[in-house]
Amino acid sequence: MKIQEMPNLGKVNEEKLNEAGIMTAEQLISVGTETAYLKTKHLVDDGACLHFLYALEGAIQNIPKKEISPARKAELRAFIKENK
DSSP: OOGGGSTTOOHHHHHHHHHTTOOSHHHHHHHOHHHHHHHHHHHTOTTOOHHHHHHHHHHHHTSOGGGSOHHHHHHHHHHHHHTO
16 A cells, blocks of 8 residues: 555655655554654654654554544654654
């Protein structure tokens, strides 16, 4: 499956993830939200933000990012603070 076919991710995000070495939806799921975010931030887009992190998480869970649980959103916010 193409990354852009996952919820929350379009062509631009797919291109960024491809540049970071993540080529398929299966690879994205395998590496996980946090690793995919860090690879993209460090290799492609230093301005990657919390919304991108939520988009990745929603894509991996196969849900719209607004449906991510409050507990998981809190974990992701803490992760982003630790990795600025």
